Amino acid sequence: MAKNDPVTIKKYANRRLYNTGTSTYVTLEDLASMVKAGEDFLVYDAKSGDDITRSVLTQIIFEQENKDGQNLLPVSFLRQLIRFYGDSMQLLVPRYLELSIDTLSKEQDRLRQQLSTAIGVNPLVAPFEQHIRRNMDLFEKAFTMFTPFARRDDEAGGGEAKPAAEAAAAPAAAPAAGELDELKNQLSAMQKKIESLSRK
DSSP states (O other): OOTTSOEEEEEOTTSOEEETTTTEEEOHHHHHHHHHTTOOEEEEETTTOOBOHHHHHHHHHHHHHTSTTOOOSOHHHHHHHHHHTTSGGGGTHHHHHHHHHHHHHHTHHHHHHHHHHOOSSHHHHHHHHHHHHHHHHHHHHHHHTOGGGOOOBTTTTSBOOOOHHHHHHSOOOOOOHHHHHHHHHHHHHHHHHHHHHHHO
Protein backbone atom coordinates (compact mmCIF):
# COMPACT_ATOMS: atom_id res chain seq x y z
CA MET A 1 0.00 0.00 0.00
CA ALA A 2 1.38 3.42 -0.95
CA LYS A 3 1.98 5.92 1.83
CA ASN A 4 -0.89 8.18 0.78
CA ASP A 5 -3.39 5.41 0.01
CA PRO A 6 -6.46 5.34 2.26
CA VAL A 7 -6.31 2.82 5.09
CA THR A 8 -8.84 0.01 4.74
CA ILE A 9 -11.19 -0.48 7.67
CA LYS A 10 -13.40 -3.54 7.77
CA LYS A 11 -16.66 -3.59 9.66
CA TYR A 12 -17.86 -6.96 10.87
CA ALA A 13 -21.35 -8.20 11.72
CA ASN A 14 -20.70 -7.65 15.43
CA ARG A 15 -20.12 -3.96 14.58
CA ARG A 16 -16.42 -4.21 15.36
CA LEU A 17 -14.10 -2.18 13.16
CA TYR A 18 -10.77 -3.63 12.07
CA ASN A 19 -7.89 -1.46 10.86
CA THR A 20 -6.03 -3.54 8.27
CA GLY A 21 -3.14 -1.06 8.34
CA THR A 22 -2.32 -1.63 12.01
CA SER A 23 -3.99 -5.07 12.30
CA THR A 24 -5.97 -3.88 15.32
CA TYR A 25 -9.59 -3.34 16.22
CA VAL A 26 -10.57 0.31 16.47
CA THR A 27 -13.51 2.37 17.69
CA LEU A 28 -15.41 5.26 16.16
CA GLU A 29 -13.39 7.52 18.47
CA ASP A 30 -10.19 6.13 16.96
CA LEU A 31 -11.51 6.83 13.46
CA ALA A 32 -12.44 10.38 14.53
CA SER A 33 -8.85 10.88 15.70
CA MET A 34 -7.59 9.59 12.35
CA VAL A 35 -9.75 12.12 10.51
CA LYS A 36 -8.50 14.96 12.73
CA ALA A 37 -4.92 13.85 12.08
CA GLY A 38 -5.53 13.96 8.33
CA GLU A 39 -5.38 10.19 7.87
CA ASP A 40 -7.66 8.98 5.09
CA PHE A 41 -9.53 5.70 5.30
CA LEU A 42 -12.27 3.73 3.58
CA VAL A 43 -14.65 1.45 5.44
CA TYR A 44 -15.97 -1.74 3.87
CA ASP A 45 -18.55 -4.21 5.06
CA ALA A 46 -16.50 -7.34 5.79
CA LYS A 47 -19.21 -9.66 4.47
CA SER A 48 -20.58 -7.91 1.38
CA GLY A 49 -17.54 -5.79 0.51
CA ASP A 50 -19.77 -2.70 0.15
CA ASP A 51 -18.21 0.70 0.73
CA ILE A 52 -19.90 2.02 3.90
CA THR A 53 -17.53 4.93 4.54
CA ARG A 54 -20.32 7.53 4.32
CA SER A 55 -22.50 5.83 6.94
CA VAL A 56 -19.56 5.34 9.31
CA LEU A 57 -18.51 9.00 8.98
CA THR A 58 -22.12 9.94 9.71
CA GLN A 59 -21.99 7.77 12.84
CA ILE A 60 -18.82 9.57 13.93
CA ILE A 61 -20.57 12.93 13.54
CA PHE A 62 -23.54 11.59 15.53
CA GLU A 63 -21.18 10.49 18.33
CA GLN A 64 -19.41 13.87 18.36
CA GLU A 65 -22.70 15.79 18.39
CA ASN A 66 -23.81 13.83 21.47
CA LYS A 67 -20.82 14.99 23.50
CA ASP A 68 -21.34 17.96 25.80
CA GLY A 69 -19.97 21.15 24.30
CA GLN A 70 -19.12 19.48 20.97
CA ASN A 71 -22.18 20.51 18.96
CA LEU A 72 -21.31 21.92 15.55
CA LEU A 73 -24.59 21.56 13.67
CA PRO A 74 -27.35 24.05 14.58
CA VAL A 75 -30.88 22.63 14.73
CA SER A 76 -32.02 25.07 12.03
CA PHE A 77 -29.28 23.77 9.72
CA LEU A 78 -30.27 20.15 10.34
CA ARG A 79 -33.93 20.92 9.63
CA GLN A 80 -33.07 22.69 6.38
CA LEU A 81 -30.75 19.87 5.35
CA ILE A 82 -33.54 17.32 5.86
CA ARG A 83 -35.86 19.44 3.69
CA PHE A 84 -33.41 19.17 0.78
CA TYR A 85 -33.65 15.36 0.64
CA GLY A 86 -35.77 14.37 -2.34
CA ASP A 87 -35.90 17.98 -3.57
CA SER A 88 -34.57 19.03 -6.98
CA MET A 89 -31.97 21.12 -5.12
CA GLN A 90 -30.48 17.94 -3.67
CA LEU A 91 -28.09 17.72 -6.62
CA LEU A 92 -26.56 21.10 -5.77
CA VAL A 93 -26.38 20.85 -1.99
CA PRO A 94 -23.37 18.46 -1.71
CA ARG A 95 -21.17 20.64 -3.93
CA TYR A 96 -22.25 23.80 -2.11
CA LEU A 97 -21.43 22.27 1.26
CA GLU A 98 -18.05 21.06 -0.06
CA LEU A 99 -17.21 24.56 -1.32
CA SER A 100 -18.28 26.13 1.97
CA ILE A 101 -16.30 23.80 4.23
CA ASP A 102 -13.29 23.96 1.90
CA THR A 103 -13.30 27.76 2.10
CA LEU A 104 -13.62 27.63 5.88
CA SER A 105 -10.76 25.12 6.12
CA LYS A 106 -8.48 27.33 4.01
CA GLU A 107 -9.26 30.36 6.17
CA GLN A 108 -9.19 28.58 9.53
CA ASP A 109 -5.81 29.98 10.63
CA ARG A 110 -6.94 33.56 10.04
CA LEU A 111 -10.28 32.91 11.72
CA ARG A 112 -8.55 31.32 14.74
CA GLN A 113 -6.43 34.43 15.06
CA GLN A 114 -9.55 36.60 15.03
CA LEU A 115 -11.19 34.32 17.58
CA SER A 116 -8.23 34.69 19.93
CA THR A 117 -7.85 38.46 19.55
CA ALA A 118 -11.49 39.57 19.35
CA ILE A 119 -12.64 41.41 22.46
CA GLY A 120 -16.20 42.31 21.43
CA VAL A 121 -18.70 40.33 19.40
CA ASN A 122 -18.69 42.54 16.31
CA PRO A 123 -15.04 41.98 15.26
CA LEU A 124 -15.72 38.26 15.41
CA VAL A 125 -19.07 38.27 13.63
CA ALA A 126 -18.06 40.42 10.67
CA PRO A 127 -15.63 37.93 9.05
CA PHE A 128 -18.18 35.13 9.37
CA GLU A 129 -20.88 37.29 7.80
CA GLN A 130 -18.53 38.06 4.90
CA HIS A 131 -17.74 34.36 4.57
CA ILE A 132 -21.43 33.47 4.44
CA ARG A 133 -22.17 36.18 1.89
CA ARG A 134 -19.33 34.96 -0.35
CA ASN A 135 -20.63 31.41 -0.17
CA MET A 136 -24.19 32.53 -0.87
CA ASP A 137 -22.95 34.40 -3.94
CA LEU A 138 -21.07 31.29 -5.11
CA PHE A 139 -24.15 29.19 -4.57
CA GLU A 140 -26.42 31.58 -6.45
CA LYS A 141 -24.05 31.60 -9.44
CA ALA A 142 -23.84 27.82 -9.47
CA PHE A 143 -27.59 27.60 -9.04
CA THR A 144 -28.37 29.64 -12.17
CA MET A 145 -26.29 27.24 -14.28
CA PHE A 146 -28.84 24.49 -13.72
CA THR A 147 -31.82 25.71 -15.73
CA PRO A 148 -34.17 22.83 -14.75
CA PHE A 149 -33.76 23.84 -11.13
CA ALA A 150 -34.73 27.52 -11.24
CA ARG A 151 -35.56 28.92 -7.82
CA ARG A 152 -39.13 28.34 -6.73
CA ASP A 153 -41.09 31.03 -4.94
CA ASP A 154 -42.72 28.59 -2.51
CA GLU A 155 -41.40 30.38 0.55
CA ALA A 156 -42.37 33.76 -0.88
CA GLY A 157 -46.00 32.86 -1.37
CA GLY A 158 -46.24 29.84 -3.65
CA GLY A 159 -45.70 31.59 -6.99
CA GLU A 160 -44.49 29.84 -10.12
CA ALA A 161 -40.80 29.17 -10.72
CA LYS A 162 -38.81 31.98 -12.30
CA PRO A 163 -37.36 31.33 -15.73
CA ALA A 164 -33.64 30.49 -15.65
CA ALA A 165 -32.72 33.66 -17.59
CA GLU A 166 -34.57 35.82 -15.07
CA ALA A 167 -32.95 33.98 -12.19
CA ALA A 168 -29.50 34.47 -13.74
CA ALA A 169 -30.12 38.21 -14.17
CA ALA A 170 -31.28 38.66 -10.59
CA PRO A 171 -28.65 39.76 -8.05
CA ALA A 172 -27.37 37.13 -5.63
CA ALA A 173 -29.52 36.99 -2.54
CA ALA A 174 -27.87 37.90 0.73
CA PRO A 175 -28.65 35.92 3.88
CA ALA A 176 -31.87 36.98 5.55
CA ALA A 177 -31.61 39.33 8.50
CA GLY A 178 -33.04 36.67 10.77
CA GLU A 179 -30.32 34.22 9.75
CA LEU A 180 -27.60 36.79 10.49
CA ASP A 181 -29.15 37.56 13.87
CA GLU A 182 -29.20 33.86 14.67
CA LEU A 183 -25.55 33.57 13.64
CA LYS A 184 -24.62 36.52 15.86
CA ASN A 185 -26.40 34.89 18.80
CA GLN A 186 -24.59 31.59 18.19
CA LEU A 187 -21.21 33.32 17.88
CA SER A 188 -21.88 35.35 21.01
CA ALA A 189 -22.65 32.16 22.94
CA MET A 190 -19.51 30.56 21.51
CA GLN A 191 -17.36 33.50 22.53
CA LYS A 192 -18.75 33.40 26.08
CA LYS A 193 -17.91 29.70 26.24
CA ILE A 194 -14.36 30.41 25.00
CA GLU A 195 -13.94 33.18 27.58
CA SER A 196 -15.20 30.94 30.39
CA LEU A 197 -12.74 28.22 29.35
CA SER A 198 -9.85 30.67 29.24
CA ARG A 199 -10.53 31.71 32.85
CA LYS A 200 -10.17 28.12 34.07
